Amino acid sequence: MSAEIKGLNEECGVFGIWGHHEAPSVTYFGLHSLQHRGQEGAGICVTDGEKIDGHRNLGLLADVFKNGELDQLHGDGAIGHVRYATAGGKTLSNVQPMLFHFQDSSLALAHNGNLINARTLRRKLEREGAIFQSSSDTEVLAHLIQRGISDDFYDNLKAALCQVKGGFAYVLLTEDAMICALDPSGFRPLSIGKIGDAYVVASETCAFDVVGAEFVRDVEPGEMIVFDKDGMHIDHYRTDTQHAICSMEYVYFARPDSNIAGVNVHTARKRMGVSLAQEAPVEADMVIGVPDSSISAAIGYAEEAQLPYELGLIKNRYVARTFIQPSQELREQGVKMKLSAVSGVVKGKRVVMIDDSIVRGTTSKRIVKLLREAGAAEVHVRIASPPLKYPCFYGIDIQTRRELIAANYTVAEICEQIGADSLEYLSCDGLVEAIGRPFPAEKYGGITMAYFNGDYPTGLYDYEQEYLESLEESSLR
Numbered sequence: 257m258s259a260e261i262k263g264l265n266e267e268c269g270v271f272g273i274w275g276h277h278e279a280p281s282v283t284y285f286g287l288h289s290l291q292h293r294g295q296e297g298a299g300i301c302v303t304d305g306e307k308i309d310g311h312r313n314l315g316l317l318a319d320v321f322k323n324g325e326l327d328q329l330h331g332d333g334a335i336g337h338v339r340y341a342t343a344g345g346k347t348l349s350n351v352q353p354m355l356f357h358f359q360d361s362s363l364a365l366a367h368n369g370n371l372i373n374a375r376t377l378r379r380k381l382e383r384e385g386a387i388f389q390s391s392s393d394t395e396v397l398a399h400l401i402q403r404g405i406s407d408d409f410y411d412n413l414k415a416a417l418c419q420v421k422g423g424f425a426y427v428l429l430t431e432d433a434m435i436c437a438l439d440p441s442g443f444r445p446l447s448i449g450k451i452g453d454a455y456v457v458a459s460e461t462c463a464f465d466v467v468g469a470e471f472v473r474d475v476e477p478g479e480m481i482v483f484d485k486d487g488m489h490i491d492h493y494r495t496d497t498q499h500a501i502c503s504m505e506y507v508y509f510a511r512p513d514s515n516i517a518g519v520n521v522h523t524a525r526k527r528m529g530v531s532l533a534q535e536a537p538v539e540a541d542m543v544i545g546v547p548d549s550s551i552s553a554a555i556g557y558a559e560e561a562q563l564p565y566e567l568g569l570i571k572n573r574y575v576a577r578t579f580i581q582p583s584q585e586l587r588e589q590g591v592k593m594k595l596s597a598v599s600g601v602v603k604g605k606r607v608v609m610i611d612d613s614i615v616r617g618t619t620s621k622r623i624v625k626l627l628r629e630a631g632a633a634e635v636h637v638r639i640a641s642p643p644l645k646y647p648c649f650y651g652i653d654i655q656t657r658r659e660l661i662a663a664n665y666t667v668a669e670i671c672e673q674i675g676a677d678s679l680e681y682l683s684c685d686g687l688v689e690a691i692g693r694p695f696p697a698e699k700y701g702g703i704t705m706a707y708f709n710g711d712y713p714t715g716l717y718d719y720e721q722e723y724l725e726s727l728e729e730s731s732l733r
Contacts (some may be wrong), residue, residue, distance in 0.1 A: 257655070268291035268352070269459040270366045270446070271337040272427040273467075274434040274483035276454035279334035279564035280326055282467050287317050287336045290459055291465040292511060293368075294340035297351035302331035303431050305348045308362040312337075312351040319437055333483075335429045336701075337366040340653070349390040353429070363401070368392040368459055369423035369444045369651040373717040377419065396420065405586060414493035421717055423502070423650030424535040425475070427457055433484040437493065441500040441713050442477035443704060445648040446515045448488070455483045460514040474517060499695040499702030500713040501618075504652060506691050507641045508549050508612045517694035517702070522552045528640040528682055528691035529556025529610060534679030538636045539559060541605040544568030544627040546612075546623060547595070553640035554610035557641050561608075568602045568609075568627065569595055595626065603631030609676075613641050616656070617661035620674040637676040642684050643667070647726065649712075650704070684708055 269290030273279045283300050283568045299312025300319045309329060313320040315723055317338060353366040353704035371377075374393035377400070382388070404412025411678065413428075423443035428435040436457045438446050438569055449456040449469035456469045464471055475481060477497035482489040502509075505516050511521035532553065543563050545554025548571065558565035607627060614620050619638060627635050641663030647654045657663040661670055671679035682690075687708075688701055695702025705713045717725050 268337055268339045268368045268551040269463075270335070270337055270365075270368050270425060270427045270457070271374055271463055272333075272429070272434050272457045273451070273460070274455045275485075276451060277332060279332050279454075280329040282451070282456075283324055283334040283336040284317070284321060286456070286458055286463040286467050287338050289463045289511070290338055291317055293459060293509065294338040295560070296346055297339040297348075298337065299351055299353050300326070300329060300334055301353045301355055302329045302334040302540065303364075304331040306431060308355060308364050308431060310353060310355050310364060312353065314328050314346070314348055315353060333429060333434050335364055335366050335427045335434065344415040347391070347666045350392040350394075351649070352392075352394060352400065353427075354390065354392075354394060356402075358402060360641065363428060365394060365398055365429075365546060366427045367397070368425040368446075369439065370508060371420050371424060371650060372422035372714070372719055373397060373420065374648050375718040376420075386713070399425065408483070410480075410491075414491075417480065417493040421564055421714065425459065433478060433482055435482050436475055437480040438477055438668040440494050440497040440704075441461065441704075442497070443500060443502050445501065445505055445514075446473060446475040447515075448472045448481070450673070455488055460510055460516070461658065462511040465513065467729045472517070499605055499640060501702060502648075502650065502652075502692065503641075503687065503691065503703045504613075504648070504707065507687070512549075512552055519692050519694050524691045525549075525552035525612075525640065526556035527685060527692070527726045529558075529688035530552035530560040531690050532638050532640050532680075532682045533557040533560035534608070535686055536638055538608060538638075538678060538680075539606065540608045540634070540636055541604075542566045542568065542600070543608045543610060544709075545610045547571035550610050550612045550640065553612060557608065557610050557638065557640075560684045563608065566598075566601050568598050568607060568632075569623070570598060571595055594730050595623065597623075597626040597630035597632075599630040602627055602684060606634040606636070607632045608636045608638055610638050610640060613644055614639055614670065614674075614686060616659060617670060619675055620676075622676045626720045635675075636678045637671070637680075639679070639681045641682055641687055642705075644707050646707050647719075647723065648707050649716055649723075652707075654707075656722065 265562040271286035299315040303311030311325045353364040357364045371393040400416035424439045424442040426437045449464040451469045478494040480491045480493045506524045510521045541559035545551040645663045693701030
């Protein structure tokens, strides 16, 4: 389901390339394949070895670079970013990559994730005289680097990376190097590839396929990797690390043709559907999936249940985004324009509707209504993940339990609210088994399941108090 309809969004996608004579163009195409990770702003910064230049703006990538701005960028190294805002507002100052000019050098910075101690660090930096140009948590790292006590940039970067907490996949650009770094828990995906002698980094491996890069390795938690004229240099800023890749990358965010931590996303989602069919069977005539992220799970469910998979819902890809509409009535009309139920397929049929998750419940209610209006005799909703009961603080825009219907109502109550004939979710064990435990030696196979069970792999820092308050508020309902 498109992010703007569902109401669940990931912060962004990052891409970088080093040592390629067409670095800006390659970055553009790499970002295009990551557009699903952020649609509010985009930008590219390049270096020619002497200076860093860039362009960024609000809007989709194609709109940001529609007037020939890409032709004005020249260099063999580039980083790019597509953004959805979880920290900071929808303003140009928050669009990345952020470019900072210092007395004797420059730095471009792109970030995927969310810092859970950004507010505390920002207050401290401002008391020390730092002047922030944006409200984004990304800018914090640049101030920490610049205030480092060493004469060596990389020492200061390491020290800064040790101060920031939460989920982060950083890609940085200096005049003579590209650097990437991953948080000590590895919440966000980040991979390295090669095009000939040029190195590529990206949030998802689907970007490698688009630009013709060959996968080399994933960036590991706590690593800081430098690319310069001498090649790739692997270093660590921390060694006390754990694997805790975000399970929602597999459930919802990543493209099905990406491999996250060595696990193909389509294959994992299909196994989720298989497990769901085993755990929650129902008498029905067909299975349909909510486009697009639920299609793989729907195929798996249909195969396991030995039911036909049908295109009962069609997505119109040429409709403006619904979340920008000024009224609820217009937003609901936007959903109808974006999704259509196929009456000739579902009329008179008992339908199993597969979706990847339920956030607030409003979208599920509208889709069930669409199917009933199209003549479906029964609508049985099956969700290919456990109930979303807890907020995420590592880069998803859900930071209170008030937003989550499963935190405040039972499954039976949710079923009644969305108007379905039945509702069942995949179990936590079923989800972990479907993903395939990419890191089998660790708890949950190295997968963060906090959104489903409340077991956060790190402290919550700035969010601790509001999280406790949301728990208390939820328990009172």
